[in-house]
Amino acid sequence: MTEGPGELMGPWEICERLNVSRSRFQQIAMRPSFPRPYxxxxxxxxxLKADVEAWIAEHRQPRPADDDE
Structure with a gap:
């Protein structure tokens, strides 16, 4: 069995992960710092999920967990 590139994310998953609208994600995806699509x-x-997560770690403030108030 051949190993794939890793987990993938589409726009819907990235919007959900960033908690932004589709139009806001399109703006973010145009930034030179945002990873190129796989x-x-x-x-x-x-x-690639790993590329998106690395970008989030470098460019976004951490969100508080749901139970942190």
């Missing part, structure tokens, strides 16, 4: 499919683009 692959561009006919209907959408997909990113």
């Amino acid at each position: 692959q561009e499919l006919r209907a959408t683009k997909v990113w």
